[in-house]
Amino acid sequence: MSALGTLNIGIVGACGRGKSFKSACDALDMVRVHAVCDTYVEGLDEAAARLGAAEKYADFETMLEKSELDAVIIGTPMQFHVPQAIAALQRNVHVLSEVPAGVSIDECRQLVAACQVSKAVYMMAENYTYTRPNVLVREMARRGLFGQPYYAEGEYIHELKELNEKTVWRRKWQTGIDGLTYPTHSLGPILQWMHGDRVVSVSCAGSGHHHRDPRGHEYENEDSVVALCRMRSGGLVKIRVDMLSDRPHAMTNYQLQGTDGCYESARAKGEANRVWLKSRNGGKDAWTDLKELEGEFLPEFWRTHFERASKAGHGGGDYFEVLDFVDAILGTRPAPVGIHEAMDMTLPGLISQQSILAESRWMDVPDSRTWIGERALGQLNMVWPEDRLDRPPAVRLPAGYAMRQYQPGDEAGYVDLMHKVQLGGPWDHAKIEQWQSHILPGGFFVVVHQPTGKLVATSMATHRPRPLHPGGGEVGWIAADPDHKGKGLGVAVTAAAVSRLIAAGYRRIYLLTDDFRMPAVKAYLNVGLVPLMYSDDMPGRWQTLCKELGWTGA
Ligand SMILES: NC(=O)c1ccc[n+]([C@@H]2O[C@H](COP(=O)([O-])OP(=O)(O)OC[C@H]3O[C@@H](n4cnc5c(N)ncnc54)[C@H](O)[C@@H]3O)[C@@H](O)[C@H]2O)c1
Structure with missing residues (x-):
């Protein structure tokens, strides 16, 4: 500071x-x-x-x-x-x-x-935990007005097929995976209402596939995905996420049921968020508009800050969120959605993605509080062995493919390829130019599929010294079109970039990758790159990875 x-x-x-x-x-x-x-x-x-x-x-x-x-x-x-x-x-x-x-x-x-x-x-x-109605329900739940909460629903219905095409990462990470890919807006507020509870197991199912993207491909995400969440307390929560169905948005549908009352959010414009409380409403048909309870239950803190907060957007939510963050930094109070709360909101979605693949089997959700003593893991680093600097790897391509240098006119094909493999976020001319300043002359490789003229693989040989690799040359942005899988294109472009760095006289040639990029790691091992055991977690991680890859050495 x-x-x-x-x-x-x-x-x-x-x-x-x-x-x-x-x-x-x-x-x-x-x-x-x-x-x-x-x-x-x-x-x-x-x-x-x-x-x-x-x-x-x-x-x-x-x-x-x-x-x-x-x-x-x-x-x-x-x-x-x-x-x-x-x-x-x-x-x-x-x-x-x-x-x-x-x-x-x-x-x-x-x-x-x-x-x-x-x-x-x-x-x-998680800004949906800060909306005015959600904060009010949280306060009422905290004061016990709903009794013991035991059931809740949250729905995030946000048709985004067009947005998918503009923010291309969504096509992979939100609609390109089956299961709940974006559940925290629904689950977040509910977990605060059921304070102290967490999801212990999940069963997830989908409604099938009824939409295609503009390229005619079925979305991997089913149209409506529903997960049932068993709570530690024995309660049940239902989360629905739907990003594909044609219909008006409804991102803030919620329900809460407790032993002494219930809450139902408005489902359409003009409707009210409503509550029924045993202690107040008596008769079973008498709902109360949630707004009427603001005077009594909206936290004092909100009232004091509201005028200031309302200027900041999202009904004041953005202000309170950043204020909470600052207070946590100053040590005034802990972050309301710290690491474990963030995991409680995120992990059920990730487990739902496994459950839906396993025919909706109930699966346990890990509790991150038990992940103690684990260490922060760095990226995997692979290097070209110094004793083989005199023997560059061979570059081989099957018939029908040709390798050449990136040239003017390749931009659109390159951007398409990088977006298709979802590597490095959005690409455009400026980003390619920015990278060109790091690339060695003759070090920007592309592979062309000759029958179609399409650019199907690429790599760069770049000058990128880092603390672990002083004076190092990095093999970067390796991509191979998944439609041309099994042709050795990833191996070929990696070998080409390694060879270029060897020819330029680099003695430390490296690349960075991750444990989950298994096919890519196998290609790098095939080229002849070797793991760099730069920290004591590396041998164990590489052992696991090699076992999963069935890799017993070149
Ligand atoms: N809480 C909410 O209400 C809410 C609303 C919208 C989006 N989101 C989340 O915000 C994130 C961004 O969504 P968006 O709709 O703004 O996406 P977007 O694609 O419109 O914007 C993302 C921005 O990040 C930049 N970017 C991409 N990769 C980068 C990198 N490696 N380093 C630096 N910049 C990079 C892009 O150029 C772009 O400007 C997502 O995680 C999404 O889930 C949350």
């Missing part, structure tokens, strides 16, 4: 969701948006001006390295939440992350581990 007591915040994903944190940051005197980051470099000037940021970055690691930040707000697509949160936490930079917390159980474990060793605060920005 600066000497003047200002918290310097960096916003990543500043050209997308990150923008919407502006008003909340403006409304809080001690918060300053100091830096913005987005891979969409053309939008950075506008984002910096809008958010009043002094610094702009196209790369998150560089922002963390160069900018003097106390905290980051992560508003990037969901597959980046964990890697970016871990990178910040490792530098003891506080994190407010968009939802969901992560996209796989493995990476969630890594995030929890990173939180355990970091001095920084982690909070998940």
Whole structure:
């Protein structure tokens, strides 16, 4: 924190969701948006001006390295939440992350581990827990007006087929996986109403596939996905997420049933959110409009701050969310959605994705509080063995494919390929140009499928020294079209980039990858790259990975 007591915040994903944190940051005197980051470099000037940021970055690691930040707000697509949160936490930079917390159980474990060793605060920005009706119901539940809550429903119905095509990551991470891919807006408020409870097991089913994307492909996500969640208390919660059905949005449908009352949110415009309380309503048909209870039950804190908060958008929710984050950083009170609450909201969705594949089998949801003693895991690093620098790997392609250098006119094909494999978020001309400054001459490889002229694989040989690889050359952005699987294209482009770096005289040639990218890791092993055991968790992780890959050595 600066000497003047200002918290310097960096916003990543500043050209997308990150923008919407502006008003909340403006409304809080001690918060300053100091830096913005987005891979969409053309939008950075506008984002910096809008958010009043002094610094702009196209790369998150560089922002963390160069900018003097106390905290980051992560508003990037969901597959980046964990890697970016871990990178910040490792530098003891506080994190407010968009939802969901992560996209796989493995990476969630890594995030929890990173939180355990970091001095920084982690909070998940589950903003639906801050809407006025949801806060009011939470307060009423806290005061026991519903008695013992034992059943609840949450629905997030948000048709986004068009948005899918604009924010292409959604086509993979939200509609490209079956099960609940975006459940936290529904589950978040309910878990706060059922305070102290958590989901212990999940059974998930879908309504089938009735829609196709503009390319004619069926969405992997079923139209309506429903998960039944068994609570530790024995209660039951039903979550429905539907991002494909043609119909009006309904993202905030909720119900809560307790022994002494119930709550039903409005299902259509003009309807009221309503409650029935045994202690007040008596007769079974007498509902009360939730609004009428605001005077009595809206927390004092909300009332005092509301005028200020309402300027910040989302009915004040954004303000209270950032305020809670700042209070957690200052140590005034713990983050209401800290790492374990974030896991309670995220993990049931990830387990539902396994359940739906296993014919709706009930599956246990892990409790992240038991993941103690785990360590933050770094990325896998692979290197070319120094004793083989005189023997570059062979580059072989099957008939019908040709390798050449990237050339003007390849841009559209390259962008299509990177979007198809969902690597590195949105790509455009500016981003390709930005990377070209790191690429060695003759080090930007593309493979063309000759019958169609389509660009089907690519890699880069780049100059990228890092602390672990001083003077290093990195093999980067390796992609191979899944429609051309089994042709050895990934192996060929990796071998080409390694050979180029050897020819340029690099003695440390490396690439970074992740445990879950199993087919890619197998291709790298096939090329002749070897694991770098740079930390003591590496041997165990590589052993597991090699076993799963059936890899017994080249
Ligand atoms: N809480 C909410 O109500 C709410 C609403 C919308 C979106 N979201 C969440 O916010 C996130 C972003 O959604 P969106 O609709 O803004 O998506 P988007 O694609 O419109 O915007 C994401 C932005 O991140 C940038 N980006 C992508 N990869 C990056 C990287 N590696 N480093 C830096 N910048 C990168 C993109 O260029 C883009 O500007 C998602 O996780 C989504 O789930 C939450």
